[in-house]
Amino acid sequence: MQAARNYINAGHYREALNVLEGIQERGARWYYYAAAANMGLNNNIAALNYARQAVNMDPANLEYRQLLHRLEYAGQSYQAAGRRYGMPNLNSACTWLCLSQLLLSCCCGSRGYYFCC
Incomplete structure (x- = not known):
């Protein structure tokens, strides 16, 4: 799990996902790292799903909740930006x-x- 974290911190998201795929035990931390790696690859739907799972497994973890909020807010901010520039709803x-x-x-x-x- 530490290797996945190191890859994420270094910006090597695909390598992080490869490491994560080899891990059988998938707890909240696994889902958090999977969310972070997918977010780094702009796989935002997968990232959002993994972040939700991490929060569901450990709702008291502020780090997980912050990532989930960031992913959820990112979608809302794109919609709001479009409305500011006259894009249709x-x-x-x-x-x-x-x-x-x-x-x-x-x-x-x-x-x-x-x-x-």
């Missing part, structure tokens, strides 16, 4: 209707009608 029903209409037009051909908000 893709969670709105109107946006999904427009995108669905566009997809149907491309797949089924336009039938002379057009709907969008």
